[in-house]
Amino acid sequence: MIATSATPVTRLERVALVVALALTAALMMPMRLAVNDGTYVHLQYARHLASGQGLVFNVGERVYGCTSPLWAALLADGIMLGFDGLRTARVLGALSTLAAVVFFFQLLRRTLRTPALRAAGTIAWAGHAWLLRWSMSGSEAPLAVALTLAGFVAFVDGRPWRTGALWALAALTRPEAAVLLLLWVAVLLIDTENRDGLRRMVAGTLPPLVIYGGWLLFARVYFGTFWPQIFSTPARRGDSALGILESLTRQVQLLTGTEAALAVMLALALLAAGPRLWRRPGVTRRLVPWCWVLALPLLYAMRRVSVTSQHLILVMPVLAWLAWRAAERWWLGDDEDEPAPVWMPAAAALLAVLVLGQNLIVYRRTVVPEVREETLHTRGSLVPWGRWFGEHTEPGALIATSEIGAIGYHGQRRVLDLNGVVTPAMIGFLQNETAADAAAAFRFAAFARPDFLVDVAPRPYALLARSRFAAALIPIGHAPIGAGVRGASSRFHSFYRVDWAAFDSLRAPS
Numbered sequence: 001m002i003a004t005s006a007t008p009v010t011r012l013e014r015v016a017l018v019v020a021l022a023l024t025a026a027l028m029m030p031m032r033l034a035v036n037d038g039t040y041v042h043l044q045y046a047r048h049l050a051s052g053q054g055l056v057f058n059v060g061e062r063v064y065g066c067t068s069p070l071w072a073a074l075l076a077d078g079i080m081l082g083f084d085g086l087r088t089a090r091v092l093g094a095l096s097t098l099a100a101v102v103f104f105f106q107l108l109r110r111t112l113r114t115p116a117l118r119a120a121g122t123i124a125w126a127g128h129a130w131l132l133r134w135s136m137s138g139s140e141a142p143l144a145v146a147l148t149l150a151g152f153v154a155f156v157d158g159r160p161w162r163t164g165a166l167w168a169l170a171a172l173t174r175p176e177a178a179v180l181l182l183l184w185v186a187v188l189l190i191d192t193e194n195r196d197g198l199r200r201m202v203a204g205t206l207p208p209l210v211i212y213g214g215w216l217l218f219a220r221v222y223f224g225t226f227w228p229q230i231f232s233t234p235a236r237r238g239d240s241a242l243g244i245l246e247s248l249t250r251q252v253q254l255l256t257g258t259e260a261a262l263a264v265m266l267a268l269a270l271l272a273a274g275p276r277l278w279r280r281p282g283v284t285r286r287l288v289p290w291c292w293v294l295a296l297p298l299l300y301a302m303r304r305v306s307v308t309s310q311h312l313i314l315v316m317p318v319l320a321w322l323a324w325r326a327a328e329r330w331w332l333g334d335d336e337d338e339p340a341p342v343w344m345p346a347a348a349a350l351l352a353v354l355v356l357g358q359n360l361i362v363y364r365r366t367v368v369p370e371v372r373e374e375t376l377h378t379r380g381s382l383v384p385w386g387r388w389f390g391e392h393t394e395p396g397a398l399i400a401t402s403e404i405g406a407i408g409y410h411g412q413r414r415v416l417d418l419n420g421v422v423t424p425a426m427i428g429f430l431q432n433e434t435a436a437d438a439a440a441a442f443r444f445a446a447f448a449r450p451d452f453l454v455d456v457a458p459r460p461y462a463l464l465a466r467s468r469f470a471a472a473l474i475p476i477g478h479a480p481i482g483a484g485v486r487g488a489s490s491r492f493h494s495f496y497r498v499d500w501a502a503f504d505s506l507r508a509p510s
Contacts, residue, residue, distance in 0.1 A: 007109070009109075010115045012115050012116065012119050013105075013109070013115050013118055013119050013122075015119070016105075016118070016119030016120070016122050016123055017101075017102070017105050017122060019123055019126075020101050020105070020122045020123045020125070020126035021098055021101055021102075021126070023123065023126045023127055024097060024098060024101050024126045024127070024132070025098070027127060027132050027363065028094055028097060028132060028135045028136055030368055030371075031132060031133075031135050031136040031137065031371055032090070032136050033375060034136055034137040034138075034371045034374070034375050035086065035137060035138060035374075035375055035378050035379065036137055036138070036139070036374050036375070036378055036405075037378055037382055037403045037404070037405040037406050038139065038405060039086065039089055039137060039138030039139060039405065040378075040382075040405030040406045040408070040409040040410075041057070041065070041066065041404060041405040041408075041409075042066060042068060042071055042072050042075060042089070042138070042140065043085045043086065043138070043405070043409050044057050044405065044408050044409045045057060045065075045066040045072040045076075046072045046073075046075035046076040046078075046079055046085060047076070047079060047085060047409070049072060049073065049076040050076040050077075050079040050080045054222075055069065055072065055222070057404070057408060057415065057422040058408075058414045058415060058422065059414075061414075061422070062222055062224070063223065063229055063421075063422045063423070063424060064219055064225055064227070064228050064229050065228070065229050065230070065417070065421045065422035066228070067174070067175050067228045067230060068140040068144075068172070068173050068174065069172055069215065069219075070140075070143075070169060070172035070173045071140035071143060071173055074088075074092060074143075075088055075092075078092075086138060089138035090136045090137075090138055092143065093134070093135055093136050093137065093138060093139060093141075093142045093143070094135060094136050094142075096142035096143040096145070096146045097131060097132070097135040097136075097142040097145075097146075099146040099150075100131060100142060100145045100146040100149055101122065101125060101126050103146055103149035103150045103152075103153055104121075104122060104125045104149055104317055104320075104321070105118070105122040106153045107149060107152055107153050107156065107321055108121045108122060108321065108324060110153065110156045110157060111156055111321070111325050112324060112325060112328050113328065113332065113340075114328055114332070114340050114344060114345075114348070116340070116344060116345035116348045116349070117324060117327070117328050117344070117348045120324075120348040120349055120351065120352035121320070121321075121324040121348075121352065123352055123356065124320070124351070124352040124355040124356050124359075125317060125320055127356045127359045127360055127363070128258060128316065128317075128359055129257075129258050129359040129360070129362040129366070129367050130258060130309035130310075130312070130316060130362075130367070131145060131313060131316075131317075132363060132367060133309055133363075133367045133370070133371065134309070134310060134313065137371070137374075139310065140173050140174065141174070141310050141313050143173050144170055144173040144174040144177060144313075144314055145313055145314060145317060147166050147167070147169050147170035147173060147177075148166075148167070148170045148177060148180065148314050148317070148318070149317055150166045151163050151166035151167040151170060151180075152289065152321070154166055155184075155285075155288065160188065160200045160201075160203040160204030161203045161204065161206070161207055162207075163184065163204060164181075164184065164203075164204045164205060164206070164207040164208045165207035165208075165211060167180050167181050167184060167208065168181060168207055168208040168211035168212040169211065170314075171208075171212050172211070172212065172215055174314060175227070175228055175231075176296055176299070176311070176314060177314060178212070179292070179295055179296055179299060180288075180292055181208050181212060183288050183291050183292060183295065184204065184208075184288060185204070185205055185208070187285055187287065187288055188200060188201040188204045188205060189201060191285065229420070229421050229422065229424060230421050232420075232424065232427055233419065233420050233421065233427060233430065234427070234431050240304070243304035244301045244302065244304060246304070247300055247301040247303075247304050247305055247306070247307055248297070248301045250307045251297050251300065251301070251307050251312060254307065254308075254309055254312055255316070255319075257358075257362050257366070258316065258358060258359050258362055259316060259319055259320065259323075260358060261351065261354040261355045261358055262319065262320050262323035262324075262351075262355055263319070263323070265323050265326070265327050265351060266319070266322060266323040266326050266327075268330070269323070269326035269327050269329065269330040270326060272330050273326070273329050273330040273333075289318050289321070290322065292315060292318055293315045293318050293319045293322070296312075296314065296315050297312070297315065320355075327348075327351070331344055331347070332344075377481045378406055380479065380480070380481075381479035381480070381481055381493045382403055382405070382406035382407055382493070383406045383410055384479070385407060385411075385454075385477070385479060385493070385495060386406045386407040386408070386409065386410030386411040387410045387411070388411075388477075389407060389410075389411035389413050389452070390410060390411040390412050390413065393411070393413060393451065393452070394451075395412075395413070396414070397413045397414070397451045397452065398413070398414045398415070398416055398448065398449070398450040398451050398452075399411065399413055399414070399415050399416065399450060399451070399452045399453075399454065400415075400416040400418055400439065400444055400448075400450035400452065400454065400498075401415060401416070401417070401418060401453075401454035402417070402418040402419050402435045402436070402439075402454070402456065403454070403456075404417050404419075404421075404422060407454065416444055416450045418435040418436075418438065418439050418444070419435050420435075423444075423448075425444075425446075425447040425448070426438065426443070426444065429443040436455070436456065436457075439453060439455060439463070440455075440463055440466055440467040440469075441467070441468075441469075442467070442469050442472075442503065445503065449498070449500050450498060451497065451498060452476075452495065452496065452497055452498065453473065453495075453496045453498055454493060454494070454495055454496075455493070455494045455496070456481070456491060456492070456493055456494075457491065457492060457494065458490060458491055458492070459490075459492060460478040460492045460494050461475050461478060461494050462492075462494065463494060463496070468506070469502075469503055469506055469507075471499075471502050471506060472498060472499045472500065472503035472506060473496040473497075473498065473499070474496055474497040474498075474499055475494065475495070475496055476495050476496060476497050477494075477495045478493060478494045479493045479495075480492055481493060
């Protein structure tokens with residue numbers, strides 16, 4: 001029989017869960033000081049929300065630039081209680097990461113018959129490199145994973161009300177999870193063949209309507225739009241087919257780095273036992289996880305998104321669950337009363353070792369150096385310069401930069417976002433050129449006159465050589481990015497004061 005919430009947890013499973021949580025906690029420790037600029041974006045929104053100035057990045061500018069309103073609200077709660085914002089983000093991230101391990105364990109318990117497979121799968125997931133990558137960076141990703149997995153636990157339990165509520169909260173944490181909500185509602189509508197189906201449809205759609213629909217209504221009234229501003233930014237320029245191919249290639253690289261062993265197992269299981277999966281009742285509902293792991297990567301590809309592990313972390317645990325489930329179906333068949341083969345625990349352990357080993361290699365070779373470089377980048381350049389702006393500029397100063405988080409948060413000055421996420425007026429210029437080129441051409445002069453400009457280039461003060469308005473730029477300092485990190489690319493932040501009188505003289509007709 002497949003385990004349920006009422007089935008006693010075996011000793012093997014209890015030991016496996018303890019080992020899994022201990023492993024996750026140990027591997028999170030090197031991440032404990034991690035920080036990135038995106039974290040400060042949420043902290044800026046959270047600080048203004050906590051102080052009563054609204055869910056805004058720049059005070060007085062209602063722009064939907066925060067992609068995770070639930071995360072910002074939780075951080076604001078911590079700030080209002082007197083806790084440090086960054087520390088609150090790290091604690092919530094760590095707790096969410098541990099919760100994701102528990103929910104994955106519960107998902108396996110409800111869908112796998114064999115305790116050995118449930119134990120092996122849980123331990124393998126506990127060492128997932130990309131989950132650990134974002135565990136204590138202050139990112140909302142671990143919370144989104146935990147909510148997504150909790151929703152799937154409710155989904156397999158046949159609890160539509162809870163499923164809809166959890167996935168609606170996931171969509172408020174990561175906007176991509178709205179795709180999962182759409183799949184869920186579509187399945188509920190397809191299954192409304194009788195009174196029970198209609199009852200499930202009402203129970204499953206009411207929570208998303210109240211939670212997510214209520215937020216969309218608020219966003220429309222407050223921000224003037226239903227969707228985060230990032231959805232309005234242009235897709236990557238260049239050949240459309242090439243951009244799609246590049247996005248898909250990057251996603252395959254990320255997935256094979258951590259999921260190769262499970263993907264091979266899933267493919268073999270589908271080839272050997274696939275037809276049996278579609279002959280069982282309730283096939284429509286079982287399509288939800290399969291559609292989810294396919295739909296989100298395809299959406300990224302069509303948008304030509306430059307994908308990172310943070311984009312795919314929502315589908316990775318679902319793919320892992322499907323692989324473990326398909327492996328058991330292959331090894332056991334459909335007869336629930338047939339005892340498990342004596343070799344199955346050894347096979348499960350071997351698969352777990354392969355999966356865990358693969359993830360630990362990625363963790364050591366990629367995750368730890370990547371986190372270290374990102375942290376040094378933020379702490380070594382953006383944070384101190386943000387503080388410099390706070391100490392040496394007037395309160396009304398405006399700073400133009402493509403990395404807005406730490407400078408805005410620590411400088412407590414208004415920011416002009418060269419990428420357009422919190423400055424929508426920039427988006428029209430980004431249709432045909434990059435943010436760096438738009439900055440060099442002073443496109444922002446059409447709607448604002450920032451007092452300072454921050455540029456990123458391979459060498460210090462590169463803007464002085466490539467901008468025709470170089471005479472209007474007064475260098476005030478620069479800082480290396482990723483200094484001290486082996487293999488880090490050589491790039492610099494350069495900081496300028498803008499002389500608008502000089503700009504006007506350069507632009508004036510001769």
